Amino acid sequence: MSGEVPEKARVRPRDEGELQEKTLASLAPYRDGDGRIFTIWSTLAHHEDALRRFLVFGNHVLGKNTLPLPSRELMILRIAARAQAAYEWDQHVRIARRAGLTDDIILAAAAGDRDGLDELDRVLLTATDSLLDRQSVDDELWGRMAALLSTEQIIDVLYTVGQYLTIATVINTLGVQVEGDLALPLPEPTDQKEEAA
Incomplete structure (x- = not known):
């Protein structure tokens, strides 16, 4: 992607x-x-x-958004990394740091590594990958989401992925350039997709 x-x-x-x-x-x-x-x-x-x-x-x-701020930022950073949208990546690294996320967690989540994350963030990153890859989630993942999130929060998961995929598409197509130096280097894309959390 x-x-x-x-x-x-x-x-x-x-x-x-x-x-x-x-x-x-x-x-x-x-x-x-x-x-x-x-x-x-x-x-x-x-x-x-x-x-x-x-x-x-x-x-x-x-x-x-009804999702916890750090969780939402991990989702956005995963989208930015997979899309290689440097502008989106840079802006949201800065927001994620203000939300208390460390660079190690940011880079791990961006690479699809869910080790060390709590169950909610593992499920949200798995859902992010599934939505990017298939524009849906299977019944097993739906059940895991429904066990942790309200319907309102699930809708916000969908809106978050849709919004930031749209922004990544705009950035990459129009050539929106980063404002200064990247706060954290953008990881190279990986083939890792939709791992079991």
Whole structure:
């Protein structure tokens, strides 16, 4: 499933001065420490109406998700690593560290290694791989998910995988470039898929 990111952006980020006021208002929370709009969003601002709508859904997945924050981040990092989406990887390594995850756990989960993780995270990473590979889960995995998660949380699993696969696809296709140096090197893709947790 690993992607191929162009060495240069295929679509350059838009300058802030080109954006509508309502788009700027929607992007107010999506700025870096220097006040610049994150590159992913200034790139997607070429389609301002769609971006504003997408941000509403993205805000749910990133900010109002019912899954534990560290667990959600492990799922996103697994998606980014499998897709080789460096921009997504870099942003979420930083978020995962703030959520208390160590680099060893981040790298292990990204590689598909579930040793040392609790049962919930093992199940969530297995579900992430299954959803990426087959766009579904089998009955056995469904039972394990249902034993640990509410229906609302299971829906958030599906939304999280869908959202971040979409973002990885955007990054890889449009050539969204990392802002500076990677916080942690992006692991090489592995053939490891959907192992039993």
